[in-house]
Amino acid sequence: MLRRLGTAVGCLLILVWCLLPVAWIISLSFKTQESITVGNPGFLPSEGTNAGWQNYIDVWDNEQFRRAILNSVGIALIATVASVILGTLAAYAIARLEFRGKKFVLTTALAIAMFPVVSLVGPLFDMWRTLGLYDTWPGLIIPYMSFTLPLAIWTLTAFFREIPWELEQAAQVDGATSWQAFRKIIVPLAAPGVFTAAILTFFFAWNDFVFGISLTSTENARPIPAALSFFVGADPFNRPASLLAAGAVIATIPIIVIVLVFQRKIVAGLTSGAVKG
């Protein structure tokens, strides 16, 4: 009985912990900009300071913001697809094949997952200027790929190890090459794992800030986190808190939708990814 009560309290705690700040930013997004300038403490919008949907309309009218959303969606999707494809190839090899250099791949992936991103932006900035990749989509897609590949490789390797490989062997006995067996038999079986890796990769790319501010300088490629931090409203001397909040909520919607729809897959992916054995 006590135990069940404890669990219930714990559940409540988790819900409050996770959702309170989200509720807060939503509440903020409905306050009027004027009331924020004066100072409007308190959690909920009070009488006369409720802006309705005006902040959302305003932020959506802002072309920079729309561009940033477009950039983020495009860059994150492309990086995700590319990273998952390369990750799948690599994870298959790691889970399934014996080859020289396997340890090197795993160590590299681990090392890169721990790499201090900031220590790269200087030289990368320099390189990208030389190569003409500065302030372009590929200029962000490539680093996103590099930093999501370790995650993709781990998650996928964990999933691939669970796949009944006898099927592949059966196919090989029937005369298929390793490649054919991979393509025809394993890919369909591996799809759920690939999907999970894709979600985690997408989260990373959507969240990135350091590359976003360092390797872009205009709305050409500036992603949403960077755009939010540079966001200016009509009055440049006042940070438009409620507009920012509305923008932040819009930027969070894709995440919430993904979480709602794919909750199981994400938990499975995270828990199988880094800890095994």
Add this chain to the structure above:
Amino acid sequence: MSTATVERPARGKGKVRASDRARAENSLGQKLVAPAIFVMLLVTAFPMLRAIYLSVFNYTLTAPDDREFVGLGNYITALTDPLFWRDTGVTVLYMLVTVSVELVIGFVFAMVMHRVIFARGVIRTSILIPYGIITVVSGFAWQFAFSYQNGFVNGWLPGISEQFNWFGETTPAVIAIMVSEIWKTTPFMSLLLLAGLAQVSEDMIEAAKVDGASWTQRLFKVILPNMQAAIMVAVLFRALDAYRIFDNIFVMTNGASGTESISFLTYRQTIEQFQLGMGSALSVLLFLSVLLIAWLIVKLFRVDLAAARQEG
């Protein structure tokens, strides 16, 4: 990397010799990992080598022609500078506090998630929201929450003046940044711990219970030791992540009031001050310190790297 010769696939007409097969497998394996390795190294190894090279020059972007060789001068300047050590100290503080708090809260959350039967989906969904939310957004949300003009924290916390300015001094500003960081990353910690918890056998806990072990004894003698690997991997990942803290500082204080981390210092040198030489030296130092921390955690706590590397 892959130096495979032209592959002759083992096309299955008749018998295939085992050595051919092994060679084909070796070659295929290397080809499959090659693109991933290439992309990973393109953005890390090459820039890192370049950073090492640039770090021995005095090189400013605004005056590229004045580039001069200074040897280890940049490193000596950095390592003898009080600002470098202050920022390193602040960063270590961020790391120690956030990881310990997250470990405790994350473990409680993992226990709850492990036990909960009803509303499992709701709990897991909500815990994923902080995990998925953009760090910058988390920073904004908490910055406004702590703002005395527009926030609710001062009103809710007893013993805090309504006019208290959290971002005006170092200690409260660091606390505010830590809160945002902890909120955002605890779910990750708790999910990793949940996976570890799932591997502790229920039989063992039951057996301990039958033997009359109290709840605390079961926790410290049975549960925790059995999920040591999971805890250590979680700590390793989060510690290195926390050491690189940047986004929250950028959004919440922009480094003012002594909240600057070592990542932020490096960023300012290279991106804002255009000091490519000094910035590169700091990059190298940052990289070395991350290596050092990883090595310390692995050695001190005997983390099973094979587990982290998925060589199960």
Add this chain to the structure above:
Amino acid sequence: MKQPSIRPGRTRRSIAALASLACTAGLLTSCSAFGDDSGPPTLNWYVNPDGVETLTKLAKQCSTDDYDIEIQLLPSGATDQRTQLARRLAAKDSSTDLMSLDPVFVAEFANAGWLEKLPDEAATTAVDEDVLTGAAETVKWDDAVYAFPQWANTQVLWYRKSLAEKAGLDMTKPVTWSQIIEAAEKAGGTVGVQANKYEAYVVWINALIQGAGGDIISDNEAGKDAKIDIDSDAGKKAAEVIKQLADSDAKQPDLSTSNEGTSLGAMFPAEGPGEFMTNWTFVYKNYEGVVGAPGGPADKAAFGDLGYARYPQTVAGEDSKPPIGGIDIGVGAYSEHPDFAMAAAECVTNTQAQVALAVESGLMPARGSAYEDPALTKAYPADLLKLFRESVDTGGPRPKSAYYATISAAIQSEWHSPFDVDPDSTPGDSADFLSDVLNGKALL
């Protein structure tokens, strides 16, 4: 690759032909990168986010048959704006045609070779005698002119007349910082300043030092070897003012994170007598626009209680040096169309453009004649216009140095937080630190 065909304009045909030739000879891709092949070239104008609506109109008005001007928005902080532009220019970016520059960065950009020098004729008109001295000085570097002043900003002392009256402070005579801090304290009001760790804090420090007859640095052209003067009696006087406010009950709770926006709300608070505030010229239009709204004056009569006076003195009896800000328009050195860009820059900074910016967006003209324009005299009280004009004409600029960004960051790091400013040690410490930083001996 098709050569971009250019619709011939009547007056600029020859320039257009030349430019298109240059275009084919040069980087083919960049000519068509912006806009389609058939239309006239597009000039990119990077603007800071002040008065964007008016700037958009100007861009349209100043576009001709030969080129279209398109606006690109920069972030809000002066430091961020500099970073963004400098990164593009360091990459020799040809798409940076026109840029709105904070005056303090003209020297650095000109010195790095990122700004196109104005041709003699344009240079003469850009800084003719109609241009107010404070603004004209900002665009000169190394005996040449590198930008067109577009508008001039300055700070004045804004206050509630009722507050000054209550405190018994005579505002018809020049007042000192010490007087307004004491007056605010006495009457239960506050003093609003900008003291977060950012550029406007240096604006305040610089104005305080100059008001005491000193300077942060001198012999600016020497670059890294400039003479550092901040460790002086004037530096000490400046630190004393900051300390007096930080120790006083008249400080606002967010003193160490205050900016131009945070102090606005304290002028017409729900409770309390209001504030004295040093702030830029936009304040007048700002309060006029929020009459009746929360945070604004309750009605017309309350708005009439808003007073303004010359920037406070650091030392009694010595003329204050109001801060100078504003925007100068420069032409990118790597522009594909420097001639077009020069013409465009001249157009967006002419007298009508300046009047439009002042009337519509509250950004004050850099040209004296614009202050006499009927549209402007109708929009502002005559004495306020006179105050603005005088302030710009007699104001004190921040150090004009190719290393200004470094100097500013070094000052910020030693003088922030205002609570830690000590008149006995801060000026000396900041002089030592600045010298170390300029010589690459300390991290910034």
